[in-house]
Amino acid sequence: MPSVVKINVLTVPEEMRRELEKRFSNRAGMVESADGFEWFELLRPVEGSDRYLVYTRWRSEEDFRRWQESQAFQAGHAQAAAAAGQGHGHGQGHGHGHGGPAATGSELWTFEVVESAGPKQG
């Protein structure tokens, strides 16, 4: 069975980019222990798009679904959930950028790995 790639496409306003990256740098790190998890990368847009890509690769669709319904997913999104609970933009009197969701939109893309290659060994 080919591996499955799940990419969460995040629309992030310019002024929230630093905050999003900070939240990911403080991420729970629980996805690494999920069954069937293969790889994670946060991709910052440089050219051709202004959207961040949260790239994950899984042994199967089922493994991804089990993680998405798991406690680890909830715990892995604690900050995002807390920020979403604080509503948009102006946080607790801290002015711009600290409170509220960092992303204003998200979309989930799914791919199957058809071909792949890594660096030649030895």
Ligand code: HEM
């Ligand atoms: C409304 C949708 C979503 C938003 C706004 C969002 C946002 C975030 C944010 C801000 C973090 C950083 C940690 C935190 O804030 O707690 C995070 C963690 C993460 N997100 Fe999402 N996310 C969403 C859905 C998804 C989906 C569908 C995927 C699957 C591709 C995904 C994959 C990840 C991964 C792998 C982590 C790291 C978790 C860990 O360290 O255990 N997210 N997300």
